[in-house]
Amino acid sequence: MANKLSGLRKSTRRNFLTYALVILAFIVLQALITTGSISSSLKGMLVPICAYVVMAVSLNLTVGVLGELSLGHAGFMSVGAFTGVATAILLQDVIPMAPLRLAVGMAVGAAFAALAGFLIGIPVLRLKGDYLAIVTLAFGEIIKSIFNNLYMGVDSKGLHFSLLSDTTNLDETGTLIIGGPMGIGGIQKISTFAAGFVLVMITLVVVFHLVGSRAGRAIMAIRDNRIAAESVGVNVTKYKMMAFVTSAALAGAAGTLFAANYSTIVANKFDFNTSILVLVFVVLGGLGNMLGSIIAAAALTILPEALREFSDYRMLVYAIVLILVMLATNNPTLKSLLARLRPGNREKKEAV
């Protein structure tokens, strides 16, 4: 087994390690839940952690692999949350089975987010660096404004939409699903930890396969040197769009998972701060490092809750810990220490 593993490429081995750790974490947590030895506090955070993990991994695709800084990732999450949950509510009577309804909701959420990603990608991907970052930032705000002003209701005559004020004029059988600034209320909690785990696994499979494929190599070539990549015939726009849309679709699915875990969701939740939070996960975990993103997302979601005993100083301590962790993970001494600890690298060094 060891021989077989070492025969594989380093990146493949790393991917397997990531899958194995995620599955292991799921089994351990699931066992703890079944035996009832897990606190409600941690149990309540499992679904949001899964959603944030998917957000971090998908953003890592844009920032780490494609090399473009996106500050509007929460916008895609928002699109996925609203469209996915609205779908789940509409299908409440059609599909009584909750997991299936969630899956359909996620698929719709992902599709709409992908569409949004495609539309925004057309102008955005012509830009580079700082300009692109600012435009994605604006995109996130636009999405927030749209959902803050969108009203959607359903009655016997079908779906009704209105903007700015509620002019849907529903009949007696109608219900308002998206209520502008009120967001969506009365959501059935259909997200489960198992569903979150499945979504994380799907995300990892999609991202690893994309990165490891021919397209992935083209994407990384664009990141490393756009001109050189173009000169050897790589279609820059196509591959950029591929990474961007994939990232958006995964964020949309994460949004549905997240929203279906709470009874209410508002557009203001997915603001600039949420985008930055996800970016922090990615930077902390390391650009292009998916396992790092997963660990960072989980740790930084739990951290503010673990710091509750500091009461009013909680967020201050959180910020201090964040700074220290950033310093520590970027410390060259520590990095070399970690590198020495990793078995694969040691073998390599010995071989040299």
Added chain:
Amino acid sequence: MKKKFLSLLLAMVMVLSLAACGGDTEETPAESGETPAEEGSEAPAEGTAFLLGGTGPLTGGAAIYGNAAYRGAQIAVDEINAMGGVQFDLRYEDDQHDAEKAVNAYNVLKDWGMQLSLGSVTSKPCEATAAETYADRIFALTPSASSTATTEGKDNMFQMCFMDPNQGSASATYISEKGLGTKVAIIWKNDDVYSKGIHDTFVAEAAELNLAIVSDTTFADGNDTDFSVQLADAQANDADLVFLPMYYQPASLILSQANSMGYNPKWFGVDGMDGILTMEGFDPALAEGVMLLTPFNADATDDKTVAFVTEYQDRYGETPNQFAADAYDCVYAYKQALEAAGATPDMTAEELCDLMIQQFTSMTFDGLTGEGMTWDATGAVSKSPKGMVIENGAYVGLD
């Protein structure tokens, strides 16, 4: 190399322990701030007190509401514990006015063993925690979450405050009955549940009462610092009364900007306006003559209010607002219901939940925020609002 790593690690430990000290020292004055005479009754022994928990924004933009509710509830708990009889152990957790964090905070309270809940202080977080208390069968009585969705479809969720729609229609009725204005302008926040709920019912009620709305303008998060356009619109349309269904921070800016424009209509607010007088950096003179509907008046002269206001001022150095009074009432309502039901602290949350539902739908409660309050099965309270006007930097009853 190793030394460097070690020193970094040590530095981390030191900062963390310093931060820990910070946390501790914060707690000490808070505790010593509670009247020393009650030291003995402060923490009832395990199993003899009802574990009462709530979430609210103790930090962040809406912190004034969370802290007010927490403090009001704490005063009530200390008073009740000093009396003997029913004992409470109160714990508030921070939710930063966010549904996700409110559910996290709620789960922390659940781990603590909360038997009775004070819900959440603000509306959206309370909608999220209400779904949780409903699923876990923990009875909840929120001091201030006023949206209808909070209680909708949940038999164990009750409110101490008015519902948003009631505030809107009550304001319209009040303005029309007292003849306060004929041409009304509304400025409201269109990405805020609270503001929208009141605005919609106000407009509907105003149409029935033939109250002319001459200007209806909005703002949202992010463009809530400059109100010159909205105010100019109201002024251009000759509005003699401006209705401000919003929290006090934007309202304070509106008042000061209108003042610098030389626009001087009558101002009418809702309970979110409460807190404007104690806001840092705001000149209370600008709020002179502002009217608002609120169930609580800190200047009332009845014994209960005077005692509460004095105690609150002694402890925290400021005048309590309506949120503090609502939370204070919540704890007393719990006391009354628990005594009437003969409940004991060793009961499970689920047993208490059934007893509380019975009690709250049948009892009548007199508190700071109203006399003869009753609750219907939906969880809504029935009590009458009081019209207030700000005179010389204090609330004075309008009637």
